[in-house]
Each structure stands twice: as C-alpha cells, then as structure tokens.
Amino acid sequence: MLGYCAQAQDGHIGSIVDFLFNEETWRIDYIGLRVGIWKTQKSLAISIDYVSGHSVWSERKLPLSLSMEELEKLPQYRHIEREPWAIEVLPNSTSNNSHNAEAQTITESKMQRRSLFRSFCRLRGLHLLTDNKDSGCVIDLIIDDQSWQIQEVVVRVGWRIFLANQVLIPIKRIHSIRWGNRALIFSGTREELCLSPSFKAEEPVNKEICTRLYDYYGRPRDWEERRGQSFPSY
Structure with a gap:
C-alpha cells in the first residue's frame, strides 16, 4: 500500500x-x-x-x-x-x-x-536476533486492512542474497524492539526461525499459508475470523 x-x-x-x-x-x-x-x-x-x-x-x-x-x-x-x-x-x-x-x-x-x-x-531493514545473535533481516510486514493490525513479519534468512530464503513469522513471536541496535528480538531459536513457512512476495497471505504458519507456531485467538482472509504485503 x-x-x-x-x-x-x-x-x-x-x-x-x-x-x-x-x-x-x-x-x-x-x-x-x-x-x-x-x-x-x-x-x-x-x-x-x-x-x-x-x-x-x-x-x-x-x-x-x-x-x-x-x-x-x-x-x-x-x-x-x-x-x-x-x-x-x-x-x-x-x-x-x-x-x-x-x-x-x-x-x-x-x-x-x-x-x-x-x-x-523504519521496521524494514532491521536485524532479527535469536539468542542475541543476528539471524536475519526484516524485509516486509503484513497488515490486516480491516483491523489495521500488523500480523506477520517477512524475514530474509541467510546472508548471500541469491541463496537466502524468505520466511514468515507471527508478530506475536517478536519479544521486543531494540531501536538503538536496529533489531527485533525473536522469541525462539535460529533453527525454529529457519524452519518457518517460506514466503513469496507475489503470493497473498491466504488461508493455505496461514494454516501452515499457525500449524507451526500455534493458532492465535482470532484464528476463526482470520483464516478465510487474504492479506497483501505492504
């Protein structure tokens, strides 16, 4: 948007x-x-x-x-x-x-x-830390344009761009933001991050992707309301 x-x-x-x-x-x-x-x-x-x-x-x-x-x-x-x-x-x-x-x-x-x-x-481009180690970079975020909540974070995992993988994580797994260090703190391990569902910018975050994401991380309270929606990356 x-x-x-x-x-x-x-x-x-x-x-x-x-x-x-x-x-x-x-x-x-x-x-x-x-x-x-x-x-x-x-x-x-x-x-x-x-x-x-x-x-x-x-x-x-x-x-x-x-x-x-x-x-x-x-x-x-x-x-x-x-x-x-x-x-x-x-x-x-x-x-x-x-x-x-x-x-x-x-x-x-x-x-x-x-x-x-x-x-x-200014969230985009921040580092993502797991166990105080740099494990990725914030590429984009997903917004629900009905509730205007930031729902998910798109993270690039891997340092060589042509080999890097983009994954999706729920915003609820972000523990905090360290603005001075330009970093988001992920409440999980690097292995958990790397095994997160992959993300493609040209595809909307639809029911299938949400199902895979929250099968992996656990269902949010509003899952029944959200699972039939599609959200573009902004």
Whole structure:
C-alpha cells in the first residue's frame, strides 16, 4: 500500500509514504500522507478512522471519507531529532467546521493516550536476533486492512542474497524492539526461525499459508475470523 494514492471524496490528495503504529499493540493508528510538491510538501497524519472501505488494489487507491479541504487541515507529523525512531503527531488548531472539528477531537484523544508513534517503514531493514545473535533481516510486514493490525513479519534468512530464503513469522513471536541496535528480538531459536513457512512476495497471505504458519507456531485467538482472509504485503 505504500505509494498508493489517498483519494478524498472530491479528488486525489497525496501519496501514502508511511504508517504510524503503536509499539505496544502493533496497531496502525495513522497513515502518513505526503501532499503538495517541492517546497510546499507536507506530511499529514490521517487517522485510520477516516478510511472508507477497502483499498482498491487494481487502481492503487485508498478511499477516505474526508474532502480535500478537510484533509489539508489535519495534523502534520515529524520525526523526533533526539529519538529518530519516534514520530510525533503535531496538533492542528486551524479546524473551522464540524467535520474537521470531529477529526481534531479524535486526533487529540489518540495523542492523549500516546503522543509518540513508530514508523512502519523504519521496521524494514532491521536485524532479527535469536539468542542475541543476528539471524536475519526484516524485509516486509503484513497488515490486516480491516483491523489495521500488523500480523506477520517477512524475514530474509541467510546472508548471500541469491541463496537466502524468505520466511514468515507471527508478530506475536517478536519479544521486543531494540531501536538503538536496529533489531527485533525473536522469541525462539535460529533453527525454529529457519524452519518457518517460506514466503513469496507475489503470493497473498491466504488461508493455505496461514494454516501452515499457525500449524507451526500455534493458532492465535482470532484464528476463526482470520483464516478465510487474504492479506497483501505492504
């Protein structure tokens, strides 16, 4: 979905450049949107509450339930200089209509719960550690575009790219993130990681793949709800 066009009710507004997520829950709270050109570019934080329906994969579009004028007045976000892995959503006091006031209220409510978020894009490229040893590299992540939960991690195992294998692991097997060391901590052994189900980017994470994955790692609580769905890699 990165690079998709965000579609307002009355036209195209900008390109999706990131997803801002809560590190504690692994849930996407905001979509990072780039609007404008050159010196007028801005980075807007769009609450996922304003995503109207599913993304249109064939057209690379994500429909939003706001007008272009309302989107322009939503808050911006920035990376924190003292903590480059953190993202701050900046409050916006320019709203002057009821719909935008509602958007501002939701934004401020989220910010009171957690003002700092993490960058989805900066997860990619992190090392994966097993027993404090470097065992792989994060290539991609799988998001459920209904719940906006990060569900799985795609990991490249092996150091020679032409011999490396890409495997899929559940996000629940990530014990923690060490941002300073650019690493995810896997709660398992290197052998367990290497024997994880393989992943191919051109194939959706469908029922068959989910069945193999969770036969190996154990079924999540929402297995009955999820097993009939397919999720693209973002």
